[in-house]
Structures are given as structure tokens and as C-alpha cells.
Amino acid sequence: MARQAKHRYYAAARVEAYTDAVFAIAATLLVLDLTTTAIGAVQTDAELWAALGGMWETFLSFGISFALLSGLWVIHMSQFRDIGRADATLLWLNNARLLFVVLIPFTTSLVDEYSGLLAGRVLLPINFFFAVLLGAATWTWAAAKGGHLLKEEARGDAADQNIGGTVAVFCGALTVAFSPWFGSWAFVAFVLNGPLTAIIQRRRSRRLAARSQG
Template sequence: MIRTRRSTSLSTRRLEAFTDGVFAIAATLLVLDLTDHSLGTVDSDAQMWAALGDMSLLFFNFGLSFVLLCLLWRVHVQQFEYVERVDAVAIWLNNARLLFIAFVPFATNLTTEYSDFVAGRMAMPVSFFLAILCSWIQWQWMARHAEVMLPKLTPTDAAAFGGGSLSALLISAAVVVLSPWIGSWAFLLFLLDGVLSRVLRGSGGRNADAGSRDGADRGRSTG
């Protein structure tokens, strides 16, 4: 009896569902920092407004983490529009990313409660940097196996998507570097993501085109 070898690649359906669930839970858990915070004794509207004003950093970090999670989820959705199959390496790289996504609510709490300390100010930036790093490595892996995992994309398009992901990685690294001095305000660097992403997407596409032409020239010269 001849045994057929199973394919080493899998459908992305359940991986996407699991990833969506982790992102949704992490974003929802962020609100616990708000609900667990006590306003203290409130006897007037003035005291109420003052107590809410004292929560300004908490509100800022809550909104910031929520928006960043939404942006990372959007990138995930956009990328997986083109992913047909995944292998074990891609799955575990995705799990590594979700490890840091799940850590974001705790890191956000640390940054809010211990912003007077360097470790506290760096908690959020480091968590997002590691999540983005895992996402970038995952895309690079899938682009190396594009014939199986990304059959809808040309090498040029795959390289362009990688350039866009590299933009977020570089900015998040800069945020980590600046966070000991300016804390969560360093995340405002992500406002530059659109410009840097377009630059890197363009350079990635040109490099891929050059590589494709070189390969074609070598093929003709040996033919």
C-alpha cells in the first residue's frame, strides 16, 4: 500500500480566525485600566472633572494602544488577502506576534502606572516593536516561499509589501530609542509612516524589478 505524503502547507482560515480573536481580546482588555481606576471621593462636579483630568495619561495610553492594535490588525488583514497557504514556520511566527499582542494590555498598564521609571516608559514601545518585528519576519518568510504562500503576488508586489512593513519596524525601533526620554509621546513618530512606507515600497519594488531583469538576462545568456 502506497502512502501519500501530506502537504506541509495549510489553509489560512483557522489561523486568521485565531489571530482575529487574540487582537479583539487584547483590544477589549485595555479598558480594564479605566474600569479598575478609582476616582476617589467625589462630592461635586468640579471634583469629578478634576478626577477625570488626573486620568489623562491613562486615557491617552488607552487610546494609543487601541489605535496601534487596530493598525496592526489592519496590516494583518491586508497581508492575508494574498496569503493562500501557510507552513509551520509561518504559523509559529504568527504565534510569536500574538504573544506580544496579548502582552499589550499589561504593558500599557505598566507605562501608565510607572511612567516615572525608564522600564515603565519602555514597556509599550518594546511590546509593539517585538510584535511588528515578528510580523515583518513572517512576511519575509512567506515572500521567500511566494510560489506556495503568495501565488497572487508578483515578486515586485511582495517586495513592495515588505517595504511597507519595514517602515513600521523602523519607526517602532525609533520609538523604543526615544521612549526613555519622552515616553508614549514617541509614538507620534508613526505619523511619518505613510511617507516612509511609500518610499520603502517604491525602493522595494525597484529592487525586485532589477532582480527579475537580471534573472531573465542570465536565463537568456545561458539558453
Template sequence: MSTHRLEALTDGIFAIAMTLLVLNLDVPDVPLETAASAVPAFLLSNWPQFTNYAVAFFVLAGFWTVHHKQFHSIRHVTGPLLWLNILALLFVALVPFTTSLSGDYHPILLSAVIFDVNFLIIGIIYLVQWLYVSGNPERFLHASVDGHRIVQAKRRLLVLPLAATAALAISVIIAPGLNGFGYLIIPILLAALRR
């Protein structure tokens, strides 16, 4: 199987999941007479929905770049690799739901845990996928992908699961509503790895 159409399906599902996040943002439903004061109050009180939207959008974009980079190296798709991809996409398509749950019930531990575990699972699948294809480079990878790039990619693939774990830790130790800050370690870790 060629990689081209799997990339097309993946790009489609990522693009749709990232755009459907917007449906979680509630438009206020207040009478026009009181709207001048009620609309700003409504939007302000819904700040967790907006931060969740931004976090989920950027983390999904991060996973998309991970997929992009892996498939830049992968030249051949087998059945198991295809279904590993589709399993990841099942959890990608689930993100609008877990983001909505987490935005609506931000003070509740369970909703933050579901949000973070969703990303943790995607991260682990993409890590497993890379271990799988890089364990058999002759079969799966382009000849130009050397051992250094394989190790470097492995390290980078730990970043998103680590961030989801940090978010989980914040949820449990500090407060569920602050878990989004856990994902701020992503650019820091990536910058550290770049050196």
C-alpha cells in the same frame, strides 16, 4: 491548513486585547460628597492612562491591518508559519499588561521600554513572517502577488518597528512619559511610502 480559522483566532485575540485595554482605565474611588471636584482632578491626573489607551489601541489596530494584508496574500499555512503567528499573538495578548504598567509608571524608564519593546517584538515577528513567506512565494502566496507588491509590503513592515524604536529613543533621550509621540511617525512614514 487553511487560513480561515487562523484569521478567526487572530481577529478574536486582537479584538479582545484591544477591548481589555479599557480595564486599565481606573474609575476613581472617592466619596460622593467630594466627587464633583475629586473626579475631574482624578481623571486629569490620569492623562497618561488615556493617551496610552489610545496609542496602544491604534498601534494594535495597525498590526491587525498588517496581519490582514499579509493573509490577503497568503494562501497556505504550514506549521512554522502557524507558530510564528501564535508567537505574535502571545505578545499581542500581553499589550494590556504592558500598557497598564506603562500608564501607571509613566515617569519610569523601564515601564516605557517594556511598552515599546513589546510593540517592537510584534513588528519584528510580522516582518520575519513576511520574509519567510515571500522567500518561497510559490508555496505560500497567491499567484497574483508580484515582486513589486512583496517589496512594497517589506517597506511598509519596517514602519512599526521604526516607530517603536523612535519611541524607545524618546524614552531614553527626552522622557519616558513622552514615548507615545514616537508612534506619530507611523502615518507620516506610511504616507511617504504611498507615493
């Protein structure tokens, strides 16, 4: 009789630590675009302030991308608060997410230098969309098969977490759709993330309550 293949699992803490380090490096690299921007020759305080004011688009791109990275990191922290172990599939889904995380400093620099071109406006939103999509896929896999990678106490809330991930992917898709016209301002679509998630979760809770009473 053939022996059944044994599943191999890995410590979630190691995955979390590695991911934290990658996020930290990506966030640090964002500031390099500021430090490599030439201010030029200035002789007075007024000229310096004027030169810094002329960099407002660079500062805006930096601020938006740092906020996006921070949001992705918060999602990562929330996920690994509830993930108890990892398998090979989760490892590679998370690695794929990190691929797009480390690309964010590069696509941010394109926004600043090539905002007049279509590619310069859309590549950062596309980059962020895939990072969100793979983050949602990481959680979906962890919660699959009855929450086979989740901590016991987290399995009851897995469906609500799935809703949050799906809404985030939807907001990312809206951002990509509007970015040809609005560039990085299209990320305002993520303002809908919290309210939409709350509404859908509330409706789901009401349906479950109605079924239990019926």
C-alpha cells in the same frame, strides 16, 4: 529510494480567525485599566469632571495602545488578504507575534503607573517593536521561495509589502530608541511609516522601469 517528505499546509482562514479573536480580546483588556482606576468619593458634577480630568494620562495610554493594536490588526488583515495557505513555520511566527499582542494591555498599565521609571517608559515600545518585527517576519516567510504561501495574484506585489514591513520595523526601533526620554510620545515616529514606505517603493519602481527600458 527514500520517500520525499510531504509538506503539510493549513487553511489560512483558520489562522486569520484565531488571530482576529486574540486581537479582539487584547483590545478589550485595555479598557480594564480604566475601570479599575479609583475615581474616589465625589459629590458634585464638578468634582467628577475634575477626577476624570486627573485621569488624562490613563486615557492617553489607553488611546495610544488602542491605536497601536488597531494598526497591528490592519497589518494582519492586509497580510491574510494575500496569504493563501499556512505552514508550520508561519503558524509559529504568527503565534509569537500574538504573544506580544496579548502583552500590550500589561505594558500599557506600566506606562500609566510607572512612567517616572525607565522600565515603565520603554517596555511598551519594546513590546510593540517585537510585535511589528514578528509581523514582518510572518510576511517575509510567506513571500519567500517565490511566494510559496501567497495567493497567485499577490506574488507580484510581495516586494512592495516587504518594504512596508521593513520600514515599520525601522520606525519601531526609532520608537524604542527615543522612549527613555519621551515615553509613549516616541510612537510619533510611526508618522514616518507611510511617507518613507511610499518613497522607497517609488524609487524601486523607477529602478525597475529603468532596467526594463535598458
